[in-house]
Amino acid sequence: MDKTISICGCGWLGLPLGAFLVEKGFSVKGSTTREEKFPALQQAGIEPFRIVLDPDLSGEHIADFLKSDILVINIPPRRRPDIVDYHLRQMAGLLGAVKQSPVKHIVFISSTSVYPSLNRGVAEDDARDPESPSGQALLGVEKMLFEESSFSTTVLRFCGLVGYDRDPVVFLGRMDRLAHPDQPVNLIHRDDCIGIIDEVICQDVWGEVFNACSPCHPLRKEYYARAAERSGKPLPPFDHQDDGTSFKIIESARLERILGYRFLVPDPMKLPG
Numbered sequence: 001m002d003k004t005i006s007i008c009g010c011g012w013l014g015l016p017l018g019a020f021l022v023e024k025g026f027s028v029k030g031s032t033t034r035e036e037k038f039p040a041l042q043q044a045g046i047e048p049f050r051i052v053l054d055p056d057l058s059g060e061h062i063a064d065f066l067k068s069d070i071l072v073i074n075i076p077p078r079r080r081p082d083i084v085d086y087h088l089r090q091m092a093g094l095l096g097a098v099k100q101s102p103v104k105h106i107v108f109i110s111s112t113s114v115y116p117s118l119n120r121g122v123a124e125d126d127a128r129d130p131e132s133p134s135g136q137a138l139l140g141v142e143k144m145l146f147e148e149s150s151f152s153t154t155v156l157r158f159c160g161l162v163g164y165d166r167d168p169v170v171f172l173g174r175m176d177r178l179a180h181p182d183q184p185v186n187l188i189h190r191d192d193c194i195g196i197i198d199e200v201i202c203q204d205v206w207g208e209v210f211n212a213c214s215p216c217h218p219l220r221k222e223y224y225a226r227a228a229e230r231s232g233k234p235l236p237p238f239d240h241q242d243d244g245t246s247f248k249i250i251e252s253a254r255l256e257r258i259l260g261y262r263f264l265v266p267d268p269m270k271l272p273g
Contacts, residue, residue: 001029001132002104003026003030003069003070003201004026004027004028004029004067004068004069004070004073005018005021005026005027005029005068005069005070005071005072005201006028006029006030006031006048006065006066006068006070006071006077006103007028007029007030007031007071007072007074008031008051008071008072008073008074008075008094009031009072009073009075010030010031010032010037010046010048010074011032011074012029012161012166012190013074013109013161013190013193013194014072014074015030015040015041015044015046016190016194017045017072017074017193017194017197018030018041018045019044019045019230020194020198021031021198021201022044022045022046023045024198026111026229027045027047027063028045028046029047029048029049029064029068030046030047030048031048031049031050031051031059031065032048032049032050033050033051033052034050034254035048035050035172045207049061049064049065050261051065053075053090053091053093053094054090055086055087055089055090055093056089056093057093057094057096057097062097063078063097063101064066066097066098066100066101066102066103067101067102068101068102068103069102069103069104069105069221070103070104070105070106070107070201071098071103071105071106071107071151072106072107072109072197073091073094073106073107073108073109074092074109076096076109076111076134077089077133077134077137077138079086079134079168083133083134083137084133084136086137086138087137087138087140087141088137088140088141088144090111091141091144091145092144094161095144095145098151099148099150099151101245103151103213103258104152104218105151105152105153105154105203105204105206106145106151106152106153106154107153107154107155107156107174107197107200108141108145108153108154108155108156109158110138110139110141110144110155110156110157110158111134111135111138111144111157111158111159112128112140112157112158112159112186112211112213112248112250113130113132113134113135113138113194114127114135114138114139114157115127115130115135115248115250116128116129116130116131116248117131117245117246117248117268118246118248119246119248120248120249121248121249121250121251122211122248122249122250122251123211123251123253124157124209124210124211124254127139127157128146134159137260141204142155142209152205152206152207153206153207154200154205154206154208154209154210155208155209155210156193156196156197156200156210156212156237157209157210157211157212158188158193158212158213159186159187159188159211159212159213159214159250159251160186160187160188161183161187161190161193162187162188162189162190162268162271163189163190163191163271164190165269166190166223166273167227167237168223168226168227169231169233170229171224171227172224172227172228172231172233172235172236172238173233174236175224175236176236177236177238177239178210178220178221178224178235178236178237178238178239179220179239179241180220180239180240180245180247181219181220181221181239181240182220182221183219183220183245183258184217184218184219184220184247184248184249185218185219185220185223185268186213186217186249186250187213187214187268188212188213188214189214189263189268189272190273191264191265192212192263192264192265193212194215195261196207196210196212196255196261199259199261200258200259203259205258205259208258210252210254210255210258210259211250211251211254211255212252213251213252214252214254214263214265214266214267214268215256215263216266216268216269217249218267218268218269221238222269223268223269224236225267231262233263242255
């Protein structure tokens, strides 16, 4: 591979993504806000950079970090009172530097929080009037990216991230009661997140928006009952107080059709690790 890829945000998803791309032969640069994380990136074969968005862009060697063909932006909105304005300012600062760089393509990691709860399956065209501030922030950034002409963008709307240390067994011990037991879950394993990003890059699929969610949607009570069975931990009592709460089921048919992608973990009830 002769492409260079920069990953802005090398945390729970970004670091293993970078390691995966290095193993495939890509040159990978990765950003973190703290220099003490440099050794972990270097051990994975990733060239580390300290980049901060607070909300203005700062850091060392920003131009060198952006000397890449592809930029993966993996910076979720921070939980704060001014989350929408703050996140838009973060991305505006970053994109100002990107426009001065050789980056030609962006993979933007968004979220299915951009969808309202419509009590049905939702597809990519259903992103309007998000209920959460984080969803409003992300939809605003998506619009900002698609308005730019100096690079092309593909947006990946991931649902709840699971796998490895994000196991339902871990959350069981923290629950007094299980809220919304009859709601369907929308989850995706980290291995699938990495696989989907890899397919976008390798197939050069740009200018697209994809939902990314495992095709199976067990109910919350089924999902956590399976975790309780695996772990031997007790299943918390169900909280039916908000049984009338609306829901959404994230559909990824477009992703599967256009990328030809087959989920590694199609059923979140069967987590491999």
